[in-house]
Amino acid sequence: MSVKGRQYPKTRDGAPLVVFDFDHTLYDGDSGSHLFAWLIRRSWWRRLLSLPMLPVFLPLVAFLPTRRFGVSAFVWAGTVGFHRLKELDKLIDRYVATHAEEIRRRLLPIGIEALHRHRAAGDRVVVATGAPPELARAILAFVAHEDVPVVGTDVGPRLGGLGARRHCHNEMKMTMLREAGFRDEVAIAYSDSSADLPLLRAARKPVVVNPKPSRIAMFRRVLPAGTPILNWGCRKRGGDAVSPASAG
Template sequence: MPATENAARIVLFDFDGVLMRGDAFSRFVRSRFRRSWWRSLLALIVLPVLLPFYAMRSLRMPIIGVFVRISLLGTSQARFEALTRDFALELVGKPRIFIREGISAMRRHILAGDRVIIVTGCEETLVRAIFDSIGLPDLEIVASRLRGGRLGMRKLVHNFGKAKPAQISLRGISEPWDLAYSDSAHDIPMLKRATEAVLVNADTRTSLRVRHALGREPRTVSWS
């Protein structure tokens, strides 16, 4: 059931493209390659082998996953956490990295007593480090997760597309949710389960896809 007068509304925010410009975890992975010549060399060696398969949509995520693994080879859990903290501090220092109207909207929901949850494909440790860096350490976050292994960090959960509603449900959060903010048609599975879907800075194609999937007009906002 959606929230009643006596219960906090459930408000979901995507992260990349809604609260922060660009893709935070991709920025982190690129920084790992820039700072390690041997990782860059290994990536260049496997690139010609994998590149022809990138045209196949079903293989894109696994191929991207290969480069994520290379970027984190030999990285322990403790080292990964330290790296994300350092990178978060570096990232939030960049000009206009945050979508300020998105952050303001999120803060308004918090002040109104809504239960705000960040639901993102970005990696959880990095997202938490970013919010810690701007003084929002207590936000609920449902995100992708990595786990340690003998060769370094590797994927545990990729919180993307259909996985988002499943991961939200695993936290004991019942649908329909009151509001969901996103900038992407990949979030249709999440948006469909919200009483009100809000598209942020979406282009015409994305708006049409979401409207068709939802069978109703989503609310649209243009944030800077």
């Protein structure tokens, strides 16, 4: 397979399954928040609608048990008036096309190089993200020129707009990966987030990348001794710095 000059071999039978998180792993920041902030800012009435929601729903996003409810509220504010997922997908494609340079600056070259190396080795690579799958898919295709499978948060109709029906994180990420056909043992998993502990623990080789400094001790405590804890270029995150030459 060739992608913008890159030659990838066909995935071989029995190839290792390699799972990448997206936000703070391949992308510096929260891609879904950036998208929905843009959706809300598109019109004055959406901005007014979201203002009274901020003190109620924004704190919910910070905590794992309530994150889905907080995320869903802002997805709804950005999409109220939509009735089909295809409408959101079209806006996602427009957002990525019109913000390509900004998004390109946020992509982490070391992470993209690691993804490239796994694909070049013939590994079975999938991105599993809490963002809508079309967002990560569009960013990787339009900006990074990578066409990998993406499993992400399931968005559907809700109260006159769209909302997250199943948030692809924590145990649900493993469930959604299996439902998408990725049932083999995970050989390597890359993630920054404690919400991905089920994925990291399931992997033969977990790799923590760009963690919050306050979470490093927890990762060292609950993951196998010697688990790499790396920084792939997120300045405000922790981990051991690595060079592009050692990615993957």
